[in-house]
Amino acid sequence: MNIWTAIAVTVVGCYAVKLAGLLVPAGALERPLVQRMAALLPIALLAALTAQQAFADGRVLVLDAKAAGLTAAALALLLRAPFLVVIGAAVGVTAGVRALAG
Amino acid sequence: MPGPADSASPGPARPDSAVVRDALGVGIAVGLSGFAFGVTSASSGLTVLQTCALSLLAFTGASQFALVGALAGGGGPYTAAVGAVFLSMRNAFYGIRLSQLLALPRAVRPLAAHLVIDETTAVSLAQQGQRAARIGFVVTGVSLYLLWNLSTFLGALGAEAIGDTATWGLDAAGPAVFLALLAPMVRTTTHRAVAAVAVLLGLGLLPVLPAGVPVLAAALAVPVVLYVEGRKAQRAQQAPPDSAQGEDR
Numbered sequence: 001m002n003i004w005t006a007i008a009v010t011v012v013g014c015y016a017v018k019l020a021g022l023l024v025p026a027g028a029l030e031r032p033l034v035q036r037m038a039a040l041l042p043i044a045l046l047a048a049l050t051a052q053q054a055f056a057d058g059r060v061l062v063l064d065a066k067a068a069g070l071t072a073a074a075l076a077l078l079l080r081a082p083f084l085v086v087i088g089a090a091v092g093v094t095a096g097v098r099a100l101a102g
Numbered sequence: 103m104p105g106p107a108d109s110a111s112p113g114p115a116r117p118d119s120a121v122v123r124d125a126l127g128v129g130i131a132v133g134l135s136g137f138a139f140g141v142t143s144a145s146s147g148l149t150v151l152q153t154c155a156l157s158l159l160a161f162t163g164a165s166q167f168a169l170v171g172a173l174a175g176g177g178g179p180y181t182a183a184v185g186a187v188f189l190s191m192r193n194a195f196y197g198i199r200l201s202q203l204l205a206l207p208r209a210v211r212p213l214a215a216h217l218v219i220d221e222t223t224a225v226s227l228a229q230q231g232q233r234a235a236r237i238g239f240v241v242t243g244v245s246l247y248l249l250w251n252l253s254t255f256l257g258a259l260g261a262e263a264i265g266d267t268a269t270w271g272l273d274a275a276g277p278a279v280f281l282a283l284l285a286p287m288v289r290t291t292t293h294r295a296v297a298a299v300a301v302l303l304g305l306g307l308l309p310v311l312p313a314g315v316p317v318l319a320a321a322l323a324v325p326v327v328l329y330v331e332g333r334k335a336q337r338a339q340q341a342p343p344d345s346a347q348g349e350d351r
Contacts, residue, residue, distance in 0.1 A: 003152055006179035010169050011159040013187030018162075019215040021197020022206070033328075038198045040296050040324040045192040046220065046284040047297035048304025048320030049164055054277040058175055059309050069274035070281060077285045083131040090278030095271030102269075 065101065069094030121234045125225050125241035132163075132221050132279055133249025138272040139166055140257020141264055146174035150258040157254035161247060162219050165190040167276060172313050185313045196223040203227070203235050217243030224283045292327060299323035 028034065054070045055061055072093035076086040136157060143153040148170060156166050165186040172182035197218045200206075203226055206214050217239065225238040267273060288297055300323035307316040 002179045003148060003173060006169060006173060006183045007152060007156055007160075009180065009183035010156070010165060010186045013183065014160045014162050014165055014190040014193070015216065017187065017190050018193045018197055018218040019212060021194035021218060022201045022211045022215050024198050024201065036328065037324055038195055040292070040327070041195045041321055042192055042199075042220075042223065043284065043287050043293055043296050044300035044321050044323040045195075045317060046280050046287070047300040047323075048317045049189075050277050050280040050284060051301040051304050052308065052317065053167075053280065054274075055305060056308055058171075059313065061305060061308065065271070066274045066277065069271060070277050073274075073278040073281050077282060083127055083282055084134075086282045087131060087135065087275055087278045090274040091271040093271070094274035095269065098269060098271065 065094045065097035068097045116230070116234065118234070118237055121229055121237045122241050124228070125238045126245055128221050128225050129242045129245030130249060133246045134253050135163070135275045135279060136250035136253035137257035137260075138267070138275045139163065139170075139250075140254040140259075141261045141267045141272060142167065142257075143170040143254075144258040144261035145267060146170040148173070148258075150255070153258040154251065154255050157251045160186075160190075161216060161250070162190045162193060163250075163279070164220070164276070168313070175313075177313065181312065185315070188315060188318050191318060192220075193218050196220070199223065200226060200239070203232065204239055205232060214239075214243075217247065219243075219246075220280070220283050221246055224286065228286060292331060295327045295330075296323050299326055 050070075054066050055063065069090040069092075073086050073090040076089040081089070139157065140153055143156065143166070144150065148156075153170075156169065160166055160169075168189045169182050169186040172185055173179070177185070197215065200218060200223060201211075204214075222239050222243045225242045226235045229235045229238045261267075264270065284297070288294055300320040303323055304316050304320040307319050311319065
């Protein structure tokens, strides 16, 4: 039951957050500072998320095969590879490094 | 992915088919990564039904990963859920941009809200013009939703058969998805500075703040960078023009 509670709170919370963004009145967005913030915030959050998922295990910082995988993904992006290739490179290189190390 | 390569195409208005192709590319690729979520969730101890309920009703990948991670790590249901919801706060900011860009009728917004996620935002923002943005949003959102839920279900079912998901490198799919979404957004020095400060905050605060909070704290990178930029601009104005050092782009 605990897990269902967590799921219910997450579902309601996530939907409320999404809807709130769409319902902010347009007048509130006229100010240039608000517009700049709205453009820059996704960059900050996505960058932090990327780093955490790649270099953290729970609350501990780690440097493991995922770092190699992410480097491969970055290279694929620089080469303008399609989305699936970028993800595939990350997964494949990570698995490969683990296989070699393990 | 509508990367910089695509912006080289001539003319401001791209044909609808090109927008649909980009959107489907993202929708399919990211949708398939629901498989990784299904596997992760099932191996974290959630049932197939619980796993599928999350993908159907929460539908925001990072929060879903965060929730099952926190539950597996022994977090209480409320702490885990609050962390996941914190993580989804960025969708509110996406929504603010999208409501301008898409100009959706009020009646459609409750439905459209469910599709406001990283990927639909990235694809919509990459388009030129409202029509292309709307097509990008809907095609990405619907294709991603369908595939994300289908592949979540298959992943949850297949979790036992696969064994340790880390062996297959599936845990690298998440950060790679985020990186691919981030890359086209980062174009100027300001963008790079914000990303760099956010990474430092997100990683540096990880050991000292509760799960989920460091990502929110990373949002502070924006006011910090804007403040530093403002100071620089002031100084550049006061100094004689030929001694201006920090060139601002």
